[in-house]
Amino acid sequence: MRQSSAVRWIVFLVIGVLLAALLSVMLGSVSIPFKEILSIFKGKVDSGSTLPAVQGKFSSIVFDLRIPRTLLVLLVGAALATSGGAYQGLFQNPLADPYLIGVASGAGLGSIVAMTIQWPQDLLGYFAVPISAFIGSILAVLLVYSLSKVGKTVHNTTLILAGVAVSSLSNALTSFLLINAGGELRRAIVWMMGGSTLVGWKPVIASAPFILLGIALLCSMGYPLNVLQFGDEEAQQMGVPVKKVRILIILAASLTTAAAVAFCGTIAFVGLVVPHILRRLVGNDHRLLLPLSALGGAIFLTISDILARTLLAPQEIPVGVITILFGAPFFLFILRKTKRKIW
Amino acid sequence: MLHVETLSVTMNQKAILSGISFELHKGKILGLIGPNGAGKTTLIRAINGSVDIEQGKIVFKKQDLTALNVQEHARFIATVPQNRIIPAGFTVRQIVLMGRTPYLNWFGRSTKEDEQIAEQAMRRTDTLSLADVTADELSGGEQQRVILARAFAQNTPLLLLDEPTTHLDIRFQMEFLDLLFEHVREEKMSVIIAMHDLNQAMRFCDEVLLLSQGKIYASGKPQDVLTEKKLSTVYQYPIKIKYNHGDTPVYIYPKF
Numbered sequence: 199m200r201q202s203s204a205v206r207w208i209v210f211l212v213i214g215v216l217l218a219a220l221l222s223v224m225l226g227s228v229s230i231p232f233k234e235i236l237s238i239f240k241g242k243v244d245s246g247s248t249l250p251a252v253q254g255k256f257s258s259i260v261f262d263l264r265i266p267r268t269l270l271v272l273l274v275g276a277a278l279a280t281s282g283g284a285y286q287g288l289f290q291n292p293l294a295d296p297y298l299i300g301v302a303s304g305a306g307l308g309s310i311v312a313m314t315i316q317w318p319q320d321l322l323g324y325f326a327v328p329i330s331a332f333i334g335s336i337l338a339v340l341l342v343y344s345l346s347k348v349g350k351t352v353h354n355t356t357l358i359l360a361g362v363a364v365s366s367l368s369n370a371l372t373s374f375l376l377i378n379a380g381g382e383l384r385r386a387i388v389w390m391m392g393g394s395t396l397v398g399w400k401p402v403i404a405s406a407p408f409i410l411l412g413i414a415l416l417c418s419m420g421y422p423l424n425v426l427q428f429g430d431e432e433a434q435q436m437g438v439p440v441k442k443v444r445i446l447i448i449l450a451a452s453l454t455t456a457a458a459v460a461f462c463g464t465i466a467f468v469g470l471v472v473p474h475i476l477r478r479l480v481g482n483d484h485r486l487l488l489p490l491s492a493l494g495g496a497i498f499l500t501i502s503d504i505l506a507r508t509l510l511a512p513q514e515i516p517v518g519v520i521t522i523l524f525g526a527p528f529f530l531f532i533l534r535k536t537k538r539k540i541w
Numbered sequence: 542m543l544h545v546e547t548l549s550v551t552m553n554q555k556a557i558l559s560g561i562s563f564e565l566h567k568g569k570i571l572g573l574i575g576p577n578g579a580g581k582t583t584l585i586r587a588i589n590g591s592v593d594i595e596q597g598k599i600v601f602k603k604q605d606l607t608a609l610n611v612q613e614h615a616r617f618i619a620t621v622p623q624n625r626i627i628p629a630g631f632t633v634r635q636i637v638l639m640g641r642t643p644y645l646n647w648f649g650r651s652t653k654e655d656e657q658i659a660e661q662a663m664r665r666t667d668t669l670s671l672a673d674v675t676a677d678e679l680s681g682g683e684q685q686r687v688i689l690a691r692a693f694a695q696n697t698p699l700l701l702l703d704e705p706t707t708h709l710d711i712r713f714q715m716e717f718l719d720l721l722f723e724h725v726r727e728e729k730m731s732v733i734i735a736m737h738d739l740n741q742a743m744r745f746c747d748e749v750l751l752l753s754q755g756k757i758y759a760s761g762k763p764q765d766v767l768t769e770k771k772l773s774t775v776y777q778y779p780i781k782i783k784y785n786h787g788d789t790p791v792y793i794y795p796k797f
Contacts, residue, residue, distance in 0.1 A: 290628075418647070418648065420648075420649075421645070421647065421648055421649025422647070422649075424631070424635075424639065424649070425639050425642055425649075427626075427628030427631070428626050428628060428639075429626050431586075431591050431622070432620075432622060432626060434590070434591065434611055434615075435589055435590075435591070435615060435618070435619065435620045435622075436615055436639060436640065436642040436643065436691075436695070437611055437612040437614070437615030437616070437642045437643030438611065438642060439610075439611045439612070440611075477630060481630040481631065481632075481675075482628065482629060482630030482631055483630075483631070483635065485648070485649065
């Protein structure tokens with residue numbers, strides 16, 4: 199991949215992100231035309247002017263609902279796709295996405311634990327959820343990793359099997375906690391299906407630092423991840439401190455996943471589908487692949503979220519359902535194709 | 542300049558190597574021979590730090606190699622391993638450039654000089670014309686030359702190879718060995734190469750170590766070590782040698 203075409207890909211996807219974000223602010227149970235949005239922004243800038251009543255209503259929809267939601271969805275999509283790409287590279291396994299290897303379910307269990315102790319109300323409560331999710335995800339990934347490690351090598355099949363087992367276990371524990379959750383049950387179930395019932399700016403503020411930090415860390419590890427594709431022993435011979443790199447990637451990817459899961463629940467397949475499509479388009483250089491995955495994941499989830507809000511409006515479909523509707527057929531397609539080419 | 546002293550390796554309470562001592566001088570090629578399970582691969586992995594040594598010293602130019610960190614270590618030793626791994630989705634150029642890893646920063650930013658060294662390594666291994674091809678699409682012989690180019694790009698004084706020609710056909714074997722030895726002779730690299738083919742060992746190596754059950758059975762010049770008696774004992778199979786003009790061995794073969 200040459201430098202110039204790498205830049206072209208990034209520019210292309212950044213434009214995609216901006217367009218998706220704009221659509222996401224415009225569309226929903228109430229559509230707001232582009233002109234209105236422009237004038238709302240203008241009105242916000244020169245705050246001296248008095249706005250007509252209807253614009254005031256749109257203004258609150260845009261600033262208190264649409265924009266924070268769009269930002270959250272962009273962040274979560276980027277988080278899931280980047281960590282998915284990193285996990286696939288780390289385990290050299292095309293099926294390793296945060297859900298299949300149990301990280302996301304561990305994070306889900308962690309967040310539910312935090313939510314059942316106290317449903318978040320203030321900002322501090324909101325921060326407790328991603329932190330608890332992070333602990334859950336780290337425990338899950340360590341468990342899966344140690345289960346699938348035989349001697350010095352990690353067996354790919356065992357990795358997926360262990361991931362499925364740990365996932366099921368955490369999901370069962372999550373359900374158990376939900377049954378005891380009482381009044382918050384409905385909110386928690388919607389959360390589990392991948393719909394954010396938490397509106398407003400607080401979830402954005404609580405998850406953004408973790409997600410941005412995690413993505414930045416992961417993107418900085420593209421090169422060691424490339425060398426790691428030769429296996430641990432050879433990578434070490436080429437001068438890569440393998441253990442350190444592995445731990446850093448696991449920590450960063452789990453942090454990113456956990457912060458995403460904490461507020462958006464179970465959104466499967468983003469971490470699988472997006473890096474896969476990009477691998478086919480740009481190759482396996484993780485220095486380019488991971489940033490592109492972040493952008494591509496943001497686009498994919500934002501579009502899914504727009505569909506989730508508009509398909510059955512005013513009824514809202516959990517976005518996790520939409521991503522599975524897209525993702526599952528693609529997943530099957532990959533399973534059939536995986537014997538050839540990129541892996 | 543490489544000193545290995547009383548090296549021992551134990552795995553699962555079983556002694557794999559015991560009391561291995563030898564010296565390798567600059568620009569010399571040392572062949573490791575011996576039957577399966579004699580410890581050739583383990584010796585290579587012990588010298589390059591992939592397995593922990595229980596006892597002994599590995600000193601290179603007065604530098605204790607076991608005391609180096611991973612990056613420093615990779616500037617001394619490059620390895621061409623037994624099982625070739627070619628990850629998908631990388632071009633030959635990208636893979637050969639990864640040989641420069643011990644000289645690059647965390648982000649793998651390569652300089653013009655690194656790119657020139659990689660290019661030179663590709664020229665040396667006859668892979669330059671394949672530079673922009675995806676390496677996993679190449680034939681086994683070409684891939685093995687790409688791995689050799691990567692090791693050359695690492696620019697180390699010591700090169701280890703573990704049966705590098707095992708899965709190649711006879712033409713690729715000879716091409717590989719010719720390219721390898723032309724380069725290392727020119728650059729005065731020291732080489733340790735594990736080999737199964739006794740004739741190749743006799744032809745290419747300055748010295749050989751004949752390993753048997755984790756110990757050195759014999760060492761020295763090929764014609765002194767590769768004798769009918771020693772080989773037949775170690776391989777536990779009658780082995781014959783055809784001589785030219787009385788004393789130069791030309792062909793080693795199992796008795797039919």
